Amino acid sequence: MDLSDSPEDAEFRARLREWLGKVLPTLPPKPSPDDWPGRRAHDLGWQRTLYDAGYADVHWQASPAVRLIFLEETERAGAPYVGANFVGLLHAGPTIAAEGTPAQRARWLPPVLRGEEVWCQGFSEPDAGSDLAALRTRAWRDGDDYVVSGSKIWTSHAEVADWCELLVRTDPGAPKHRGITWLAMPMDAPGITVRPLRTLAGSAEFAEVFLDEVRVPVAHRVGEENDGWRVTMVTLSFERGTAFVGEVVACRRVLGELALEARRNGRWDDPALRRRLGALDAGFRALWRLTQWNVSEAEAAGGPPGIGGSVFKLRYSQARQELYDVAADVLGDDALDLDRPWVADRLSSLSYTIAAGTSQIQRNIVAERILGLPKGR
Amino acid sequence: MRFRLTDDQRALRDGVRGLLARRFDRTALRSAVDRPGRLDRTLWRELGAAGFFALRLPEADGGVGLGLPEAVLMFEEAGRALLPGPLVATHLAAGRVPGAADGETVVAAVDGGGLVEWLAEADVVCGDAEGARPLRSVDPLTPLHRVPDAAAAVDPVAVLLTAAEQLGTATRACELAVQHARAREQFGRPIGAFQAVKHLCAELLVRAEVARAAVYAAAVTAAPADIAAARLLADEAAVRGARDCLQVHGGMGFTWEADVHLLLKRAWVRGRRAGGGAAGEELLAAELLSGAAR
Ligand SMILES: Cc1cc2nc3c(=O)[nH]c(=O)nc-3n(C[C@H](O)[C@H](O)[C@H](O)COP(=O)(O)OP(=O)(O)OC[C@H]3O[C@@H](n4cnc5c(N)ncnc54)[C@H](O)[C@@H]3O)c2cc1C
Numbered sequence: 001m002d003l004s005d006s007p008e009d010a011e012f013r014a015r016l017r018e019w020l021g022k023v024l025p026t027l028p029p030k031p032s033p034d035d036w037p038g039r040r041a042h043d044l045g046w047q048r049t050l051y052d053a054g055y056a057d058v059h060w061q062a063s064p065a066v067r068l069i070f071l072e073e074t075e076r077a078g079a080p081y082v083g084a085n086f087v088g089l090l091h092a093g094p095t096i097a098a099e100g101t102p103a104q105r106a107r108w109l110p111p112v113l114r115g116e117e118v119w120c121q122g123f124s125e126p127d128a129g130s131d132l133a134a135l136r137t138r139a140w141r142d143g144d145d146y147v148v149s150g151s152k153i154w155t156s157h158a159e160v161a162d163w164c165e166l167l168v169r170t171d172p173g174a175p176k177h178r179g180i181t182w183l184a185m186p187m188d189a190p191g192i193t194v195r196p197l198r199t200l201a202g203s204a205e206f207a208e209v210f211l212d213e214v215r216v217p218v219a220h221r222v223g224e225e226n227d228g229w230r231v232t233m234v235t236l237s238f239e240r241g242t243a244f245v246g247e248v249v250a251c252r253r254v255l256g257e258l259a260l261e262a263r264r265n266g267r268w269d270d271p272a273l274r275r276r277l278g279a280l281d282a283g284f285r286a287l288w289r290l291t292q293w294n295v296s297e298a299e300a301a302g303g304p305p306g307i308g309g310s311v312f313k314l315r316y317s318q319a320r321q322e323l324y325d326v327a328a329d330v331l332g333d334d335a336l337d338l339d340r341p342w343v344a345d346r347l348s349s350l351s352y353t354i355a356a357g358t359s360q361i362q363r364n365i366v367a368e369r370i371l372g373l374p375k376g377r
Numbered sequence: 378m379r380f381r382l383t384d385d386q387r388a389l390r391d392g393v394r395g396l397l398a399r400r401f402d403r404t405a406l407r408s409a410v411d412r413p414g415r416l417d418r419t420l421w422r423e424l425g426a427a428g429f430f431a432l433r434l435p436e437a438d439g440g441v442g443l444g445l446p447e448a449v450l451m452f453e454e455a456g457r458a459l460l461p462g463p464l465v466a467t468h469l470a471a472g473r474v475p476g477a478a479d480g481e482t483v484v485a486a487v488d489g490g491g492l493v494e495w496l497a498e499a500d501v502v503c504g505d506a507e508g509a510r511p512l513r514s515v516d517p518l519t520p521l522h523r524v525p526d527a528a529a530a531v532d533p534v535a536v537l538l539t540a541a542e543q544l545g546t547a548t549r550a551c552e553l554a555v556q557h558a559r560a561r562e563q564f565g566r567p568i569g570a571f572q573a574v575k576h577l578c579a580e581l582l583v584r585a586e587v588a589r590a591a592v593y594a595a596a597v598t599a600a601p602a603d604i605a606a607a608r609l610l611a612d613e614a615a616v617r618g619a620r621d622c623l624q625v626h627g628g629m630g631f632t633w634e635a636d637v638h639l640l641l642k643r644a645w646v647r648g649r650r651a652g653g654g655a656a657g658e659e660l661l662a663a664e665l666l667s668g669a670a671r
Contacts, residue, residue: 278657363579
């Protein structure tokens with residue numbers, strides 16, 4: 001068991017740290033949360049900066065250990081988050097890299113890396129959330145196109161996306177997992193209506209997407225027709241992999257800030273509050289170590305982080321919500337003031353046990369696929 | 378960074394597991410329960426011969442010359458087997474108390490908490506046990522004395538090895554729960570097919586795996602804050618894990634004949650040792666203020 005960097009990893013870390021120190025002070029200020037065009041431009045700009053410095057593909061090419069160092073150092077330095085690039089960089093891109101044809105890789109991957117195109121994820125539907133394979137959006141062949149009709153919901157960043165990783169039903173007669181196809185849909189195609197949905201935090205983070213006979217070229221299909229469920233599992237394995245790792249570092253930083261704030265406003269004198277902060281710190285320390293463990297195991301096995309990601313996600317989503325609940329105790333009455341720091345974060349943390357697979361679904365995965373308990377209904 | 382067990386560490390763990398399976402199987406566990414307060418001296422010497430106590434002593438001093446990570450793996454196995462006795466105290470006394478290293482001497486210690494384990498069976502007691510009075514221990518496998526002035530400094534290694542034992546017990550609780558959930562049938566199917574049971578088992582695993590990462594990392598860094606964190610998570614994994622395991626067992630779990638209560642009671646006893654609970658949380662809180670997290 002070794003927690004120290006290898007010489008090459010240490011060199012990567014040192015170079016990255018030095019570069020971040022130089023480049024971060026030159027970045028434009030963060031746009032306000034409701035300024036979507038501004039946020040898109042900001043996130044794409046950061047990706048372009050990474051591209052120019054040779055770090056754009058760190059999530060795809062590098063060893064898991066290097067990816068971890070990248071997430072740790074960028075977060076520690078306060079670099080921008082992937083933001084609008086989340087889907088393209090962390091799951092659509094890797095899926096296309098793994099399952100796409102050479103032509104598809106050449107068409108879609110470079111613009112993601114260069115910070116030119118934003119992707120969104122059109123998986124969930126009003127009647128297909130946890131039970132994703134119940135999706136009903138239909139697609140039928142017409143010449144060289146699929147014609148798609150139906151609707152998607154909770155689509156994050158749909159308003160500013162250029163492409164959508166879209167799941168459609170191509171064979172309504174087949175068993176529900178068998179008739180699904182994975183398509184790359186251009187978001188400017190005729191027949192697409194995006195209707196922003198307000199989140200409980202008040203922002204328009206996600207949207208409903210209505211599809212009325214939208215034409216998507218057959219050449220945009222990733223994987224075989226009706227083999228989309230398998231491709232989807234590839235996508236989800238990336239989504240649940242190391243995607244949340246940088247955030248653990250961020251949570252520990254917030255915890256330190258909360259301690260200072262509590263000392264400033266006198267609540268530090270309450271031993272019950274101190275103890276909760278200490279207990280949370282233990283949890284975040286452990287989550288960071290668990291990540292290092294998962295990454296080391298994945299590296300040894302030569303694959304992406306496996307279902308161990310569900311273990312991490314379960315505990316992390318809970319810890320993140322506890323963190324902001326403690327923040328509310330530190331803030332006292334100010335916890336009800338949306339202009340105070342951490343209050344909006346508290347609201348958005350409520351999505352963590354829902355998005356990317358609810359905690360109940362993750363527990364099923366852990367119980368059935370790791371512990372081997374019988375499948376239920 | 379290669380944060381995984383080396384081949385040697387795996388071999389050591391498997392070796393200890395094998396030894397305990399041979400020498401302290403379920404029959405031995407239950408007969409120890411039937412003879413409360415008595416330590417198996419022969420087994421103690423065998424543990425000594427296997428290097429359990431001398432593991433971290435330099436080879437020049439007759440030890441095995443290994444480090445904290447290896448000690449943690451051994452104590453995890455001890456916790457998994459519910460091995461009784463003042464294991465941590467004797468391990469820490471090796472090299473300082475004659476006979477401790479090879480298991481000839483049984484050493485108890487006043488660790489800064491208010492209780493001493495195995496005082497009456499010990500040949501040597503480290504710390505001031507003046508005025509110690511026996512209490513009727515909740516754990517049939519750990520006799521306890523209360524000491525009036527337990528002011529000893531807390532040894533971080535003792536805190537870490539306790540965490541390792543708790544981790545082992547948490548792992549055992551998860552295994553027992555899953556075994557039972559697969560085998561026991563109600564309503565015409567294994568109870569493990571029901572989500573309410575499935576989710577208890579999943580949380581058992583999550584707590585144990587998170588604790589494992591923390592305990593192993595603390596063994597590598599030996600930093601007091603890492604050790605405090607490891608102990609808190611391992612205490613949680615063992616105590617809550619044993620409770621959930623009991624719940625999964627239903628009426629069987631409330632039965633003396635089943636081993637589940639032994640897991641919970643031992644986890645409670647270890648949870649009262651110095652360095653856990655409030656002390657650990659306060660240590661980490663102070664660390665937050667010092668800015669170490671940022
Ligand atoms: C902030 C946010 C962003 C999102 N972004 C996207 C996106 O970009 N693209 C996209 O496709 N989707 C997105 N989603 C959707 C997300 O994936 C779904 O919300 C999620 O999978 C749950 O589905 P649902 O909302 O339909 O809830 P439901 O599936 O209806 O679940 C409701 C409740 O029932 C429980 N439940 C359901 N089935 C079971 C079961 N078998 N066992 C036990 N309990 C069960 C759930 O745990 C939950 O508590 C986003 C969601 C959020 C909150």
